[in-house]
Amino acid sequence: MNKYLLSFAVSVFSMGFLTACSSEPESYTTDFLYENNDIRAKVLEECKANKQSDENCKNANDAEGKMKHDKLMERMLK
Secondary structure (H helix, E strand, C coil): CHHHHHHHHHHHHHHHHHHHCCCCCCCCCHHHHHHCHHHHHHHHHHHHCCCCCHHHHHHHHHHHHHHHHHHHHHHHCC
16 A cells, blocks of 8 residues: 555656646737837847747747837838
8 A cells, every 4th residue: 555655646746846847938929028128039039049939939020020110100100
């Protein structure tokens, strides 16, 4: 009986340890990155180093493009 209990405890501990060690980057929306320049810049730099998910890179690039478009439109309307 103790062998089974020990095996179960080791299994539970291992699963908890592996779950806590996952290093998956946080997921950001395009709107969030559009509103947060510093995080967008960080994500874009990490994309160049291949340290971000494809989704975050796409969203950061979309937000950057929207920001550039909005700035251009603002200058044109002055």
